Amino acid sequence: MKLPCITMLATLLLTASAAAQLQITPPATTPSAPAEKPKPKPHTITKKKEAAPAPKPSASPKPSPSPQPAATVIPAPPNDDPNVDLVFGAYQRGQYKTAFELATGRAQAGDPKAMTMLGELYSNAMGIRRDYAKAAEWYKRAADAGDREAMFALAMLRISGRGGAVDKNEAVKLMASAAKLGEPKAAYNLALLYLDGQTLPQDVRRSAELLRQAADAGLPEAQYALATFYKEGTGVPKDPERAVRLLQAASLADNVDAEVEYAIAMFNGTGTPKNQPAAVALLRKASRQGNAIAQNRLAWVLINGVGTPMDKVEGFKWHLVAKTGGKGDPELDKQFSELPAEDRAKAEAAARKWLGTK
Numbered sequence: 001m002k003l004p005c006i007t008m009l010a011t012l013l014l015t016a017s018a019a020a021q022l023q024i025t026p027p028a029t030t031p032s033a034p035a036e037k038p039k040p041k042p043h044t045i046t047k048k049k050e051a052a053p054a055p056k057p058s059a060s061p062k063p064s065p066s067p068q069p070a071a072t073v074i075p076a077p078p079n080d081d082p083n084v085d086l087v088f089g090a091y092q093r094g095q096y097k098t099a100f101e102l103a104t105g106r107a108q109a110g111d112p113k114a115m116t117m118l119g120e121l122y123s124n125a126m127g128i129r130r131d132y133a134k135a136a137e138w139y140k141r142a143a144d145a146g147d148r149e150a151m152f153a154l155a156m157l158r159i160s161g162r163g164g165a166v167d168k169n170e171a172v173k174l175m176a177s178a179a180k181l182g183e184p185k186a187a188y189n190l191a192l193l194y195l196d197g198q199t200l201p202q203d204v205r206r207s208a209e210l211l212r213q214a215a216d217a218g219l220p221e222a223q224y225a226l227a228t229f230y231k232e233g234t235g236v237p238k239d240p241e242r243a244v245r246l247l248q249a250a251s252l253a254d255n256v257d258a259e260v261e262y263a264i265a266m267f268n269g270t271g272t273p274k275n276q277p278a279a280v281a282l283l284r285k286a287s288r289q290g291n292a293i294a295q296n297r298l299a300w301v302l303i304n305g306v307g308t309p310m311d312k313v314e315g316f317k318w319h320l321v322a323k324t325g326g327k328g329d330p331e332l333d334k335q336f337s338e339l340p341a342e343d344r345a346k347a348e349a350a351a352r353k354w355l356g357t358k
Contacts, residue, residue, distance in 0.1 A: 087117055096127025107138065115142035116150040123153070123162075136163030143174065151178035152186040159199075168199045179210065184217035191225070208235030215246060220253035227258065240271030248272075251282065259286040260294045267297075267307065276307030287318060292325030299332060312339065313346045320351035 090099040100121050106114035115138045122135035136157050142150030155174035158167045178186035191210035194203045208229050214222030227246035230239045244265050250258030259282050267279035286294035295318045302315030319332045
């Protein structure tokens, strides 16, 4: 039976030594002009991911220091029962009470996937009042029956203290079991624990191995994290080309952090052929997704007209939007103050419109 996504927050807990370092030097004001026109001062950004709270269950996805997109679990359905998808079908249609009733009957008959479904419904208040204790009970029954998604879900409850006391030791055992059974979210979260070095002794090599397992299974968060390992040489040899391939894979899955770093790699030609127009297009996408770093980088290229036609009003719009997201830029503030009053007013109006303020 195919079950819904169990949405568990899996925040990337990269320590400072493994944090992604983003560097981009703004282009000259007129890239093709001779040396008589001075270039803006080189500007370097360092983006460090802050350690996030311990992963905890969440009813809806969404990142990452920038929050990471929530990890999701989609249990694979067995194929020997013609009625196997009835529960999931009801869930997909938003008929949560029906899904609950159908899952209850199947769970009482010993179906581990139905037990996991009940855990999901209780955990996220779908068709039934939220009850983490009952969610944990059903997850445990399913986990005892060998269901890897239930093992992961129960681990996340144990590590956050929902449905019972915090029990990190049990959480680690459950994650390890689920990872051995091929659950990529469990491998990813276990990697974070080895990287963080608080719940488990720090072991960056083991963390890299687990991230590779999850990345090979197609988990974008793991692909992005492993890319930073290859970029920095953390737990693996430095390999800029492999880092870029992983960033590309994660960006194709709409991981916004990967989009930003992949765009910067293409802009600078680091680990991949230089392609500034493609980089700018990806920065636009990440900017529309609300990433302040992307908005700042997009502001620079628009203001200076590299890889895209120059548009100072649009560029300063993104600068103002980035500031509201916590990415200030004193150099751009200075340039903004030197704009003609009419252009400043246009940029401010455009920023207000984007932000939905008056």
